[in-house]
Amino acid sequence: MPYELDKTASSFEQDFKEFLEARRDSEQAVDEIVAAIIDRVRREGDAALLELTEKLDRVPLSADTLRFSKREIDEAERLCERQTLEALELATERISDYHRRQKPEDLSYDDATGVRLGHRWNAIDAVGLYVPGGTASYPSSVLMNAIPAKVAGVSRVAMAVPTPDGQVAPLVLAAARMAGVDEIYRMGGAQAVAALAYGTESVAPVDKITGPGNAYVASAKRQVFGHVGIDMIAGPSEILVVADAENDPSWIAADLLSQAEHDTSAQSILISDDADFLEKVKRQIEVYLQRLPRSEIAGESWHTHGALIRVGQLDEAAELVNRVAPEHLELAVAEPEQLAAHIRHAGAIFLGRHTPEALGDYLAGPNHVLPTGRSARFSSGLSVLDFLKRSSVIQATETSLPAVGPPAMTLARAEGLDAHALSLAVRLGLDKQGD
């Protein structure tokens, strides 16, 4: 059964806390498995990578077959249906258009003392894109990772995708070519993240790893952070819908299942002020679960990590949303903007009854790689900025240094760092002993 919580009940706070913490224990077990995998790949390189890929994805590979060849990508493109490629092209255009608008400008100005200040943006040299592929394939995630990297100007874009039982969706390879990916490797999970971070004989290391994945991928990214950069924790998908009773229950039920079907660890929450409506959605979910192909995954996810929450008034929902900090938030209410004004923590917000989250997954334009596990409290969806970094620029001159140098010397001496003071003093002619 999904959790059923009533905001007016005296046990609400405790129940809600338990609901939010339910996934933590299983995360700890995953962390231990992942630490051992990373350690092996780091020490043994290709040998461990290939052995783990054979064990976990059931695909025997050699150093020669780890990377997809040009011929394999040509062949995959030929296998894709025209209509699907056209939809992918449309998605590429829309996602590119949105992300090009994110490109930031350099900054440069002269302050009142005449010192020139600013910053310059530079692309990261090499990035590793993780594209999930354990139980479903995600050509859309190829575009969402690769397009911002290319817009930023990254020169080496390597992609990892697992090929369980040796299978890969041709559209994944077609999407990689469409988006300009340079290298594609048949590897997934923690071993792929470790190979990208530390490098092996066959995989050159990258500087930053981005992209979504299951709990193993999310844990691996967390554990290699510091050696390489990462975008965020984009783990098992989540949706939170706030809906009034004017909605068609079947629309909302489908929206909740759209994220539940990603992973048994996905999370779907519905908040409403109407108990009858919650009951109708719950019943409709069971109806859909009878017919959806991925109902085994969606059903387990819904029954273990789903929640129906009744509030007295819909405006109480904002406080709960901010505590959950969901990856995706749908506001299926009459005045979505009014409610959205009180939302501070959500990866992406979908306004109104006609904006299902699935639109954002594919081709609305904004990125679908979004923070999960309450990390929307401190991070944002993937963007062009994730593939850039900033160097600040400072230029003082013979005439402007005298204005800012002496107070800097004062601070250096206050810190007891005399060589700092000296490097200013010698330029200002204030180093009496040096004469």
Ligand SMILES: NC(=O)c1ccc[n+]([C@@H]2O[C@H](COP(=O)([O-])OP(=O)(O)OC[C@H]3O[C@@H](n4cnc5c(N)ncnc54)[C@H](O)[C@@H]3O)[C@@H](O)[C@H]2O)c1
């Ligand atoms: N947050 C986002 O932006 C976003 C976007 C798209 C997808 N997703 C999520 O990505 C995930 C995709 O998951 P998936 O499983 O289909 O593919 P995946 O590629 O993330 O994971 C598959 C890999 O998991 C590893 N693995 C599986 N079981 C393991 C075990 N017992 N021990 C060690 N490693 C193991 C294997 O190495 C396998 O290659 C879902 O959770 C989905 O919700 C998130």
Ligand SMILES: N[C@H](CO)Cc1c[nH]c[nH+]1
């Ligand atoms: N909802 C996922 C992000 O959590 C992204 C996705 C890709 N394909 C379908 N959905």
Ligand SMILES: [Zn+2]
């Ligand atoms: Zn989705």
